[in-house]
Amino acid sequence: MKTYLKLIGLPLLAVTLLSAAGCRTTPQGDRTAGRVLDDKMVTGKVEQALDSAPVYKFDNVKVSTYQGVVQLSGWVATQDQKAAAERIARDVQGIHRIENNISVHGNTREAQGGAEAIDQGVDRGREGINNRNRDVRDSDVRRDNDL
Helix, strand or coil, X not given: CHHHHHHHHHHHHHHHHHHHHHCCEXXXXXXEHHHHHHHHHHHHHHHHHHHCCCCCCCCCEEEEEECCEEEEEEEECCHHHHHHHHXXXXXXXXXXXXXXXXXXXXCHHXXXXXXXXXXXXXXXXXXXXXXXXXXXXXXXXXXXXXX
């Protein structure tokens, strides 16, 4: 009888322990290790699909997945790009829902050009201040020499 219990009990105990380990949660306590792995796989697949998109490049779009919900964030130049990113992500298997939080910021080249124009304006403003300070110092020196 003891041999029979050992033959049945040990494999049953092993199966129980292994199945419990597979359901162990992460330190956050809200996802199993398997769910975390699935989310990472989905994130990778969506990122790969966006990177290989033939029409648009989604360099400024970030992808994160939590319990099968994919969140797209970042920015694109047009509303069409935002919609295309969601369509591309929707074609990936394993997604339960998509949260499209991508912002539309107009043409990215124009935005970069606008930032460069601002930088140039700041530089010109600094030059003007430096020139005025130099002029003030020069006029003070001339006044002192006149005395």
